Amino acid sequence: MYRTGDEVMHETDGSIRYLGRVDHQVKLRGQRIELGEIEAALRREQGVSEAVVMLQDGPVKGEKRLVGYIVKQDGSAAGNETVITSELRERLRESLPDYMIPAVLVGLNEIPLTANGKIDRKALPQPDSARLELKVEYVAPETDVEIVLEGIWKRVLGIERLGVLDDFFDLGVDSLLATQLVAHVNNSFQIELPLRASFDNPNIRAMALLIERLLIEQITQQSLAASHAEM
Numbered sequence: 082m083y084r085t086g087d088e089v090m091h092e093t094d095g096s097i098r099y100l101g102r103v104d105h106q107v108k109l110r111g112q113r114i115e116l117g118e119i120e121a122a123l124r125r126e127q128g129v130s131e132a133v134v135m136l137q138d139g140p141v142k143g144e145k146r147l148v149g150y151i152v153k154q155d156g157s158a159a160g161n162e163t164v165i166t167s168e169l170r171e172r173l174r175e176s177l178p179d180y181m182i183p184a185v186l187v188g189l190n191e192i193p194l195t196a197n198g199k200i201d202r203k204a205l206p207q208p209d210s211a212r213l214e215l216k217v218e219y220v221a222p223e224t225d226v227e228i229v230l231e232g233i234w235k236r237v238l239g240i241e242r243l244g245v246l247d248d249f250f251d252l253g254v255d256s257l258l259a260t261q262l263v264a265h266v267n268n269s270f271q272i273e274l275p276l277r278a279s280f281d282n283p284n285i286r287a288m289a290l291l292i293e294r295l296l297i298e299q300i301t302q303q304s305l306a307a308s309h310a311e312m
Contacts, residue, residue, distance in 0.1 A: 107136040109145055110257060112180045119183065122176050123151055126169065130154040131192050133200055134183060137207070139239070144257070149183035150205055152191055219244040226270075226289040226296075233265045234285060249283035270296065 090098045105116040116134045123132035131152040139146035173182050185208045193204035222228045222245050234243050237258060249259070259279045266288070267274050272295050282288040 109136060109147065109180065114147070114181055119147070119149065119177060119181050122173055123149055123186075125176075126151075126172065128154050133192055133202070133205065135202060135205060139184070146184040147181070148208055149186040150189050150192065151186055152189050218246075220246045220286075222285065222289075224289060224293075226292050227285055229269060230266065230285045230289055230292075233262065233269060237262045237265060243285065245285040245289070247284055249279060266292070272296065272299070 092098055107114050107116060116136070119134045120132045123129055123134070129151050133150045135148050135150070136145050137148045138144070169186065170182055187206065187208045193201040195201045219242070222231045227245050231243055231245070235241065260276055263274055263276050263279050270292055272292065274292070274295070278291060279288070282291050
């Protein structure tokens with residue numbers, strides 16, 4: 082006998098049900114993560130019959146992110162759909178630390194299997210970059226600052242459609258992405274926005290208002306400096 086590394090469960094009829102691998106441990110931003118632990122948490126959610134979690138490339142080059150795939154018990158997933166919701170993320174936080182919360186969840190009709198009945202992880206689809214299902218309705222940018230911020234957020238997060246009220250954290254953003262986002266913002270507007278500002282102003286509209294205040298302050302200070310220089 083030898084250990085295969087497979088996780089199985091005995092059914093009441095005596096058959097053995099394959100659940101996945103027990104050695105799917107990954108490392109993400111210095112944290113060791115057992116994917117099976119996340120999958121178990123997802124399966125405990127009401128309405129979820131199957132779950133698989135993968136470490137995949139993120140929208141930012143060189144970055145990785147956790148992507149979860151779920152099959153709903155009611156079979157309501159028509160094709161592949163991005164189904165992450167803020168409510169689900171909040172429920173997962175009750176049992177998992179933030180670094181183990183998938184950035185994206187994709188609904189499937191069924192989990193792809195290999196010829197011998199194991200999960201075919203290579204066949205799992207890449208999540209699309211459509212707007213995620215969030216708890217707020219889509220609100221388009223209105224001001225020039227909001228339009229510029231929307232373009233920055235799209236590039237950094239790899240999402241095609243963003244509303245100005247979409248919450249930073251519901252989009253699966255972590256501190257590393259926040260650092261990159263603030264760097265792009267500072268470069269675009271020639272300001273010095275601190276990293277903390279992204280957490281205190283977690284949507285485009287709030288961040289735009291902060292930037293507008295900073296720009297007004299800069300103009301005022303420059304005008305005062307010019308006035309003093311002329312005296």
